[in-house]
Structures are given as structure tokens and as C-alpha cells.
Amino acid sequence: xxxxxxxxxxxxxxxxxxxxxxxxxxxxxxxxxxxxxxxxxxxxxxxxxxxxxxxxxxxxxxxxxxxxxxxxxxxxxxxxxxxxxxxxxxxxxxxxxxxxxxxxxxxxxxxxxxxxxxxxxxxxxxxxxxxxxxxxxxxxxxxxxxxxxxxxxxxxxxxxxxxxxxxxxxxxxxxxxxxxxxxxxxxxxxxxxxxxxxxxxxxxxxxxxxxxxxxxxxxxxxxxxxxxxxxxxxxxxxxxxxxxxxxxxxxxxxxxxxxxxxxxxxxxxxxxxxxxxxxxxxxxxxxxxxxxxxxxxxxxxxxxxxxxxxxxxxxxxxxxxxxxxxxxxxxxxxxxxxxxxxxxxxxxxxxxxxxxxxxxxxxxxxxxxxxxxxxxxxxxxxxxxxxxxxxxxxxxxxxxxxxxxxxxxxxxxxxxxxxxxxxxxxxxxxxxxxxxxxxxxxxxxxxxxxxxxxxxxxxxxxxxxxxxxxxxxxxxxxxxxxxxxxxxxxxxxxxxxxxxxxxxxxxxxxxxxxxxxxxxxxxxxxxxxxxxxxxxxxxxxxxxxxxxxxxxxxxxxxxxxxxxxxxxxxxxxxxxxxxxxxxxxxxxxxxxxxxxxxxxxxxxxxxxxxxxxxxxxxxxxxxxxxxxxxxxxxxxxxxxxxxxxxxxxxxxxxxxxxxxxxxxx
Numbered sequence: 001x002x003x004x005x006x007x008x009x010x011x012x013x014x015x016x017x018x019x020x021x022x023x024x025x026x027x028x029x030x031x032x033x034x035x036x037x038x039x040x041x042x043x044x045x046x047x048x049x050x051x052x053x054x055x056x057x058x059x060x061x062x063x064x065x066x067x068x069x070x071x072x073x074x075x076x077x078x079x080x081x082x083x084x085x086x087x088x089x090x091x092x093x094x095x096x097x098x099x100x101x102x103x104x105x106x107x108x109x110x111x112x113x114x115x116x117x118x119x120x121x122x123x124x125x126x127x128x129x130x131x132x133x134x135x136x137x138x139x140x141x142x143x144x145x146x147x148x149x150x151x152x153x154x155x156x157x158x159x160x161x162x163x164x165x166x167x168x169x170x171x172x173x174x175x176x177x178x179x180x181x182x183x184x185x186x187x188x189x190x191x192x193x194x195x196x197x198x199x200x201x202x203x204x205x206x207x208x209x210x211x212x213x214x215x216x217x218x219x220x221x222x223x224x225x226x227x228x229x230x231x232x233x234x235x236x237x238x239x240x241x242x243x244x245x246x247x248x249x250x251x252x253x254x255x256x257x258x259x260x261x262x263x264x265x266x267x268x269x270x271x272x273x274x275x276x277x278x279x280x281x282x283x284x285x286x287x288x289x290x291x292x293x294x295x296x297x298x299x300x301x302x303x304x305x306x307x308x309x310x311x312x313x314x315x316x317x318x319x320x321x322x323x324x325x326x327x328x329x330x331x332x333x334x335x336x337x338x339x340x341x342x343x344x345x346x347x348x349x350x351x352x353x354x355x356x357x358x359x360x361x362x363x364x365x366x367x368x369x370x371x372x373x374x375x376x377x378x379x380x381x382x383x384x385x386x387x388x389x390x391x392x393x394x395x396x397x398x399x400x401x402x403x404x405x406x407x408x409x410x411x412x413x414x415x416x417x418x419x420x421x422x423x424x425x426x427x428x429x430x431x432x433x434x435x436x437x438x439x440x441x442x443x444x445x446x447x448x449x450x451x452x453x454x455x456x457x458x459x460x461x462x463x464x465x466x467x468x469x470x471x472x473x474x475x476x477x478x479x480x481x482x483x484x485x486x487x488x489x490x491x492x493x494x495x496x497x498x499x500x501x502x503x504x505x506x507x508x509x510x511x512x513x514x515x516x517x518x519x520x521x522x523x524x525x526x527x528x529x530x531x532x533x534x535x536x537x538x539x540x541x542x543x544x545x546x547x548x549x550x551x552x553x554x555x556x557x558x559x560x561x562x563x564x565x566x567x568x569x570x571x572x573x574x575x576x577x578x579x580x581x582x583x584x585x586x587x588x589x590x591x592x593x594x595x596x597x598x599x600x601x602x603x604x605x606x607x608x609x610x611x612x613x614x615x616x617x618x619x620x621x622x623x624x625x626x627x628x629x630x631x632x633x634x635x636x637x638x639x640x641x642x643x644x645x646x647x648x649x650x651x652x653x654x655x656x657x658x659x660x661x662x663x664x665x
Contacts, residue, residue, distance in 0.1 A: 001026050001061050008055035016042055018234040030212045031221040034231035036448050036476045040214050044184050068180030070188060071171045081170050082155040085141040088174035092134055099125045144173045147199040149359055165191045183211035189220060189499055190473055193360040197499040198530050216477045218243055219501040232304045261301040271295045313482040314430035318464035318492030322385030323350045325465055325493055330380035340366050342517030353494045355508035357529055362515045364497045368467040391463025393471055397454035403443035407433055407453055410442055414457035431456045447474035469497045509579060525571030573654040580643050587640040598629045
């Protein structure tokens with residue numbers, strides 16, 4: 001259905017596409033990946049037909065193929081959001097307009113022949129409306145809007161009543177409703193909450209049409225796509241399968257390419273040595289010249305950008321603080337007539353890594369602002385513990401950057417007194433700013449670079465409670481993965497709002513649900529929350545309901561309830577064992593390091609010369625260190641055994657609970 005053959009595109013000296021080719025077939029669900037600035041959006045414009053290119057061919061089959069594009073925002077309108085969504089289907093809109101006009105003409109027509117002609121045309125229009133399922137159109141459009149987070153009672157409200165982010169959702173609903181032959185979706189989840197993003201994943205995976213999707217969200221690429229297309233090195237490479245399949249194929253291809261590059265480097269070195277050695281000798285001049293020609297004909301193998309070492313973000317250790325980081329009692333907050341929080345109690349304990357769940361508009365960002373001190377409670381109390389320093393990251397952190405400052409100056413200004421430039425550079429280096437890049441002015445930074453700089457300022461601020469509101473929105477896939485690993489290993493406390501399911505699962509140990517005027521702990525894992533949401537959205541209004549149901553042995557569960565209760569047991573086990581397994585992994589790393597050091601020390605102590613009189617000063621500290629190593633190894637092994645035994649106990653308890661539950665049927 002879509003063929004791009006050897007496409008070339010450049011802007012001035014910048015080459016974006018060079019001999020780039022792609023085939024997409026009907027019904028294929030493709031994800032387009034690549035670094036920020038690689039040319040993905042330009043490629044979309046070429047496919048859409050609104051961007052010229054310098055060479056190659058673009059073919060659509062058939063030529064009338066309908067391409068639908070996600071617009072960034074709809075124009076202001078007094079039409080309802082349901083009407084705006086229906087406008088996405090151009091044929092439906094035209095037929096309805098034609099039908100209404102024919103009805104009007106028939107009512108005013110007195111000529112019999114004209115009436116027959118008009119009746120015939122009206123019949124044709126009605127028949128086509130039936131063929132395209134026009135009479136279920138409002139129900140289908142409403143279902144899409146509700147999936148994207150709109151309550152049924154607001155579907156009749158005008159588009160102008162909604163903010164830019166919600167208008168973006170209407171634009172997405174309009175595109176989905178239009179059912180084009182090929183959809184082009186550029187970061188469709190960026191304006192969605194977790195719940196709407198999960199619905200969109202399911203919708204895209206199950207709808208029959210083809211799409212090409214730009215996203216840095218690995219979960220979306222994994223669950224919704226059957227083809228991955230990578231734009232790298234100005235070329236397009238197509239991988240069959242989901243994102244996991246892509247990673248496996250990419251690793252295999254990269255290993256082969258690295259072997260080929262190594263062999264080529266060896267051949268080039270061999271030719272170069274021969275040329276250097278014999279070029280000046282008359283008897284070998286002809287052979288040397290032959291080698292020169294061979295060298296010139298070699299097309300150098302360039303390893304892709306992804307072959308470079310993956311970025312690593314290093315977070316500073318958080319300053320110490322009280323165990324009880326925040327205590328909230330009977331908290332109320334309203335904006336005018338809108339009640340956000342109507343009285344709830346909550347405690348945050350040091351070391352907690354909390355993911356905030358709940359649809360947009362329920363108060364997740366407001367809750368973070370209350371904790372940060374940017375907003376005050378209207379009633380009740382919110383008390384932070386001793387030496388608790390909250391640090392808040394949201395989109396305003398990007399807007400607050402001074403465009404005239406350099407990256408280094410902006411970071412240094414956020415650093416605590418007494419920190420030198422080296423310390424600031426170390427933190428910046430951990431967020432992928434190094435060398436000359438620290439001298440760049442903020443004004444010329446991309447959105448992703450500004451986000452990383454704002455995060456660097458947050459980490460330099462001395463915060464030990466990180467309040468993160470959609471921190472990955474401007475980050476590419478490599479930076480997202482680095483941040484995910486950094487937050488997972490961070491020893492401080494985190495409260496995180498994100499639509500990125502992978503980030504939540506990696507960084508968070510537990511979850512709180514925001515809604516119905518309160519913030520409540522969620523008993524279970526993220527997968528359990530999303531599963532219940534997809535089945536019974538109203539069940540999430542009371543986050544403790546699942547636990548209450550599971551504790552009632554008098555009612556034998558049906559199959560559906562059994563599945564949910566089994567999921568709760570497994571998720572509770574995961575929540576209990578995850579910190580233990582993380583600690584177990586740290587023990588294993590420490591034991592390995594200690595054993596390696598002990599092995600080196602044993603080898604050194606085996607040298608008989610060390611025991612001679614003149615070497616006693618060297619021997620004594622080595623013997624003392626050897627003794628300490630034995631003690632440390634013993635302590636680490638004991639801790640490892642205790643955690644291993646505790647994990648086994650919890651797993652056995654879960655197995656017993658599952659067996660008892662199944663026996664209740």
C-alpha cells in the first residue's frame with residue numbers, strides 16, 4: 001500500500017534521508033523509531049505528500065489511498081466534541097449533508113419528475129449511509145471519546161470549553177473515527193494519562209487498519225505494533241515483529257556488522273602497511289599502486305549510532321532526612337467551585353517509590369504541588385518531616401530556564417553552596433551533557449535537552465523527595481531507558497506521574513490512586529489496576545475494594561472473581577519480594593566484588609618473598625585487610641541467605657493461598 005524507494009532528503013548541508021526505502025502492506029501496524037532530530041517527522045510529511053524530496057519515488061497503492069494524520073490541535077469551534085469527532089469521516093459528513101438537502105428539496109418540490117429523481121438520489125444516499133454503518137456513528141464516536149478519557153456527560157459540550165491537551169484528544173478521536181487506510185500517528189500518547197494510553201494501546205492493536213506510529217514508548221511499541229521501522233544513519237530498516245523481536249534482531253545484525261567492520265579494519269591496516277613499506281621501492285611500485293586502488297574502492301562500514309555505549313544517568317545520593325517524610329490529615333483543596341480533595345489521610349515513609357494512578361483531571365499534579373509547597377491546603381494539615389527537601393519536576397521547570405544562560409551556568413545556579421564546578425559537571429555528565437555541550441546556550445537546546453537540564457537542576461538541588469510529573473515527555477528512547485534505570489536504583493524517595501507503563505513498573509514499588517476527592521494506597525500491582533480498569537472502570541473509585549473481597553471466605557468466587565483474586569495474590573507477592581530481590585542482587589554484586597578482591601589478595605599473599613623481614617611493613621596491612629574481607633564476606637553471605645529464605649517463605653505462602661483459593665470453588 002505504501003512504497004518508498006531510495007528517498008533522499010536534505011536541508012542545506014544536513015542530510016536526513018539517503019537512499020531510504022520502506023514497504024508497508026495493508027493492515028500492518030508499524031512503529032517508527034529513531035533518535036530525536038533524525039528526520040521522523042519529515043518522513044511523515046513525505047508520506048503524507050506535503051513535503052518535497054530530493055530523489056527517489058513515493059508510491060501509494062491504490063493512488064486514492066486515504067492517509068489520516070494526527071493534527072496537533074483542532075481549531076477553536078462551538079461545535080460539540082462529539083460533532084467534531086464525527087467530522088473525521090468526510091464521506092459520512094458529505095452524505096448526511098446531501099441527505100438533509102434532498103429532504104429539503106423534496107419538501108419544496110411540486111414537479112412529479114423532479115420528485116422521482118430526488119427520491120432516487122435520496123434512496124442512493126440512504127443506501128450508502130447504511131453501507132458505512134452511519135446509524136451507529138454517534139455511538140462509535142462516543143465510545144472512542146470515552147476511551148480517551150471524556151465522561152459521557154461532557155460529549156455535548158463545545159470544543160472551546162476544553163484546554164489544549166483535551167482538544168488534542170478530540171483530534172485523536174477524530175482521526176481514529178475516520179478509519180483511514182493508513183494512519184500516521186506522531187507521539188499520540190504524549191497528551192494522555194496512563195488510563196487513556198492503555199485504552200489506545202488496545203484500540204490500535206485490535207483495529208484492522210494500517211498505521212505508522214512515531215513513539216519513544218517501548219510499551220506501546222511492544223503491545224500495539226507488529227512491525228518496527230528504524231530510522232538510523234539516514235536509512236530505514238524494517239524489522240518484523242514487536243519491539244522485543246526488534247531488539248533481538250538488531251543485536252544479531254549488530255554483532256555481524258561489528259565482525260565485518262573488524263575484518264575490514266584489519267584488511268585496511270594490511271593494505272596500508274604494504275603501501276607505506278613498498279611505495280618508495282621501484283621493484284614494488286606497481287604492487288603498491290595496486291593496493292592504493294584496492295584501498296580507494298573499499299566502502300567503509302559505518303557502525304550505527306546505536307552501537308555506541310548506552311547513556312547512563314548517575315543520580316547523586318539523597319541527603320538524609322526523617323523516616324516519616326510527609327503526614328497528611330483531612331486534606332482539602334478546591335479551585336473555585338471545583339473540589340479536588342475533600343478530606344483524606346496519608347503517610348509517606350522514607351524510601352518509598354510511589355506511582356500516582358488516576359485519570360487526568362483527578363488531582364495528580366495538584367497533589368504534587370501540595371507536597372512541593374507550590375500550593376497550600378485549604379483545610380487539614382500537610383506536614384513534612386525533618387530535613388525533607390522536595391524537588392518538583394514538571395513542564396514549568398523547562399519554561400523557567402533562562403534562555404541566555406549556558407547549560408553549565410544554569411546547573412551551577414541550582415547547585416548547593418560549596419559545590420565546585422567539577423561536582424556540577426559530574427551531575428551534568430550523568431545526564432548526557434559533557435565536553436562542549438555544557439557551554440551551549442539554553443535558547444538553542446531541544447525539548448529533550450531542556451528536560452535533561454531541568455532534571456539535572458533538580459538532582460543538584462539537594463532534594464531527597466523527587467516529585468516527577470511526566471519526566472519522559474521530551475526524552476528519546478535512549479534517555480528514557482537511562483532515566484528508568486537511574487530511578488530504579490535511586491535510594492531516595494520518588495512520587496511519579498507518568499503515562500509510561502514501563503517507567504512506572506521499573507521505578508515504583510507501590511501505587512496510590514487519585515480520585516473521588518482523595519489519594520488512597522492501591523493494594524496490588526499496576527497490571528492488576530489496568531486489568532480492573534479495562535473490565536469495570538467504576539471499581540477504581542474505591543481502591544481497597546479488591547482487598548476486602550479477597551478477605552471474605554464465606555463467598556465462593558466465580559471464575560472471573562477467581563482470576564482477579566489470583567492476580568491480587570501474585571501482585572502482592574511481587575510487591576513483597578521486589579525490594580528483597582533488589583537487595584539480593586546488591587548482595588550478589590558485593591559478594592562478587594569481595595571475592596575478587598580476596599582472590600587477588602590470596603594470590604599476593606602466596607608470594608613467599610612477601611614474608612621476608614624487609615617486607616613486613618607491606619605484609620601487615622594486607623593480612624589485616626584479608627581478615628576484614630573474611631568478616632565482610634561472612635556478613636554478606638548471611639544477609640544473602642536471610643533474604644533468600646524470606647523470598648522462599650513468601651513464595652510458599654502465595655502458593656498456599658492460591659491452592660486454598662482454588663479449593664474454595
